[in-house]
Amino acid sequence: MxxxxxxxxxxxxxxxxxxxxxxxxxxxxxxxxGEFQPGTPTQAAPPTTAAGGTPLARIPVGGGTIVTKGEQTILLVQPTAGTVKGFDASCPHQGTTVDPPQNGVITCPNHFSQFDGATGALRKGPAASGLTEVPVRVVDGSVQV
Ligand code: FES
Incomplete structure (x- = not known):
């Protein structure tokens, strides 16, 4: 031995x-x-809670995470603790999945359009409009789309 x-x-x-x-x-x-890495668009959606949503704890405050629901890719952001918003993660320019916010800015990795990390509003093109909001709600610590 x-x-x-x-x-x-x-x-x-x-x-x-x-x-x-x-x-x-x-x-x-x-x-x-193989483990979920928040903010990496190519990763699978995070584990769901018993209620079928995304655990609030998986969405960094000041950041976000990408989830999928059916064919739709959704960016969940938490600009301040307990405040969650959802956006269609497809860039309005050519449909590339945007990255979760960093320093309050959501950026498209394709042509670098920028959007407000809290509202999804357009900050810089080439995209001509902001991100489309997707209604979400938080129930028992679970974010549901
Ligand atoms: S696809 Fe997003 S900026 Fe072009």
Missing amino acids: STTTGPNRRTVLCGLAAALAAPGALAACSSDA
Whole structure:
């Protein structure tokens, strides 16, 4: 029986991948690969509560998270604690899914239109209008669309 005192093979390979900035390799090395990452549009919707909504705790105050309902992609934002709004996450310019707000601004990663993080109003084009609000309500700590 042998004992291992140094880094294992996975640790060495992950370190090498990090050094070479290989994003695909890094994803495979992540200990939480596959776990929901708020604010990452390509991730699946977060777990739902028993009431069928998104747990309020999954929406960062001052930020937001992307969820899906059927075919619709929705950006849930919480500008201040306990105040939640929903917006159609499709950019009005060409339909790219916008990113959750950072520093009060929602940005489209495609052509960088910007929208107000609390109201969805247009701040900067090329989009010609703001985000479309989607009615949401908070019931027992669960955000329902
Ligand atoms: S698709 Fe969003 S700015 Fe063009």
